[in-house]
Amino acid sequence: MVQLKLTDEATNRDDMRDGFCCDRNNPHSCCHREEDSRSHHSNLHKSSDWKLADDPSCNPEHPLKVTFEEITSAAYRIKPGIVNTPCTRSHMSGLTGMDIYLKKDFLQNTGSFKERGARYAMLMLSQERRQKGVIAASLGNHAQAVCYHGHLLKIPVTVVMPIIAPIMKIQKCKEFNANVIMEGKDMAEARKIAIKLAKEKGFTYINGYDHPQIIAGQGTIALEILEQVQDIDAIVVPTGGGGLLAGVAVAVKTLNPEIKIIGVESERCASFTMAMKSERPVSTPIEGTLADGLAVPMVGYNAWETAKSLVDKMVVVKEEWIAVAILRMVELEKCVVEGAGAVGLAAILAGQLDEFKGKRVVLILSGGNIDTTILGRCLERGLAADGRLVKCKVTVSDRPGGISELCKIISSIGVSIKDVIHERAWVTSDVFSVEVKVVCETRDYTHSLELRDLLMNRYKKVKFDNLPENLAVSSTNEN
Ligand SMILES: Cc1ncc(COP(=O)(O)O)c(C=O)c1O
Numbered sequence: 001m002v003q004l005k006l007t008d009e010a011t012n013r014d015d016m017r018d019g020f021c022c023d024r025n026n027p028h029s030c031c032h033r034e035e036d037s038r039s040h041h042s043n044l045h046k047s048s049d050w051k052l053a054d055d056p057s058c059n060p061e062h063p064l065k066v067t068f069e070e071i072t073s074a075a076y077r078i079k080p081g082i083v084n085t086p087c088t089r090s091h092m093s094g095l096t097g098m099d100i101y102l103k104k105d106f107l108q109n110t111g112s113f114k115e116r117g118a119r120y121a122m123l124m125l126s127q128e129r130r131q132k133g134v135i136a137a138s139l140g141n142h143a144q145a146v147c148y149h150g151h152l153l154k155i156p157v158t159v160v161m162p163i164i165a166p167i168m169k170i171q172k173c174k175e176f177n178a179n180v181i182m183e184g185k186d187m188a189e190a191r192k193i194a195i196k197l198a199k200e201k202g203f204t205y206i207n208g209y210d211h212p213q214i215i216a217g218q219g220t221i222a223l224e225i226l227e228q229v230q231d232i233d234a235i236v237v238p239t240g241g242g243g244l245l246a247g248v249a250v251a252v253k254t255l256n257p258e259i260k261i262i263g264v265e266s267e268r269c270a271s272f273t274m275a276m277k278s279e280r281p282v283s284t285p286i287e288g289t290l291a292d293g294l295a296v297p298m299v300g301y302n303a304w305e306t307a308k309s310l311v312d313k314m315v316v317v318k319e320e321w322i323a324v325a326i327l328r329m330v331e332l333e334k335c336v337v338e339g340a341g342a343v344g345l346a347a348i349l350a351g352q353l354d355e356f357k358g359k360r361v362v363l364i365l366s367g368g369n370i371d372t373t374i375l376g377r378c379l380e381r382g383l384a385a386d387g388r389l390v391k392c393k394v395t396v397s398d399r400p401g402g403i404s405e406l407c408k409i410i411s412s413i414g415v416s417i418k419d420v421i422h423e424r425a426w427v428t429s430d431v432f433s434v435e436v437k438v439v440c441e442t443r444d445y446t447h448s449l450e451l452r453d454l455l456m457n458r459y460k461k462v463k464f465d466n467l468p469e470n471l472a473v474s475s476t477n478e479n
Helices: 027-032 034-040 068-081 114-123 127-132 141-153 167-175 187-201 212-228 243-255 271-278 301-307 319-333 339-349 372-385 402-412 445-458
Strands: 087-089 099-104 134-137 157-161 179-182 234-238 260-266 313-317 360-365 389-397 416-423 433-441 462-464
Touching: 068 114, 068 212, 068 243, 087 212, 099 212, 114 134, 114 141, 114 212, 134 141, 134 187, 141 157, 141 167, 157 167, 157 187, 167 179, 212 243, 212 301, 212 360, 234 243, 234 339, 243 260, 243 301, 260 271, 260 339, 271 301, 271 313, 313 319, 313 339, 319 339, 319 372, 339 360, 372 389, 389 402, 389 445, 402 416, 402 433, 402 445, 445 462
Parallel strands: 099 360, 134 157, 157 179, 234 260, 234 360, 260 313
Antiparallel strands: 087 099, 389 433, 389 462, 416 433
8 A cells, every 4th residue: 555755775873763662551651661661671772872772752672553542532631732723725726636625733832733742741741750840852843842831831841952953943942941952963962962861860751753642642633634624535744753644644544544644754854755665664864854844864663653554655755846835835825834844735736646636635734933034945946946936147248238138138028137147257258248147036937938938039148047948949149
């Protein structure tokens, strides 16, 4: 049933591994029993200073399957503190040929679904554990969720955020009076620091995607979706460490096994797809991605164990489609969604889910926390990927009026110039020419092609960066 789209080999780096340790028969006890778990798993991964056994919520050798009952229990407990977010029909149904519904969980207080699991895990702490406090390592959304619900539940919170975490997410955590430690170059390092601190200070470490209660909490989103939308054919789930995917898959397949569960990752951090390929969690090299919330090098063991047999398909999307999806969300839905939250739409726009044309598909818009500057860049990239922001180099006459004529020609078809740079020193053809680099905004791709043809008919040397060359156009012109 599972379709894989990537063929790259995963690399296996022990130092990047993520792991947990749990009482298999009693998931709710797992975060209260570090000492037992540690000794139980003391033989694991001896060589690494980041010992897997130090995260008490998981045991890679005995991973846990989260059950439907835990998800319903989580739903009941977190209900008063979580927003039942709308799941509404998308304006993009016509555009995509699918009956799309959007579960808008970016409307949670801290802008992501992560509050569900965070609240549940904290509600399940013993009084003693609550007093000592919790610690999490996160690139942002889990950290914000833990900080916010810790604040509401009066539980002291420490979060370790890698230095690459988005500024906006760091700032938000500070606003909830949490102890924010910015350390570690990536999640692996941040987690190592958090686990060490948990040990030293007696905090409870809450893994953001693999703690069984986190997975159960994330699954509650599916219970809401199934109440909000009838006759669903597929649910598309952004996937990082796999906690959301696992929780959703259990809830949905228990209630209606006919509904397809589709996980989506960025091509830059396809760790669940790699796990599917290797039939176990493996460490996967990750690169900078617009979907920063999904940048997890290895899926969680509990998440994997829970989700592996329930996921129908994994899709890996290209970065440019994520940018286009963010743009479409802003333009057509008036929703600001971060890259991680937009991957589902990206997969549809890229034609990777065409088998659902004419079907009813729910996209989980899992988060909306995006820095304004990054949003600006995403929108520009989206416009460029869409062929609506084009860049060209045109060599024109350096006599008076040469550049102004170029600008007039461009504006004659309603194209707007965003930027112009001209240079003389490096033009090799003749001293009476100048090379002009122009960035233009057009209505759509066809409009861009019209611009290209117009310029190629008028000038000899024209080069567009992001449009194909039009060989049919004659270039018998003067410049
Ligand atoms: C906005 C957003 N969407 C999706 C995910 C993926 O969730 P998981 O790590 O449980 O797979 C994350 C994880 O942080 C996220 O922040």
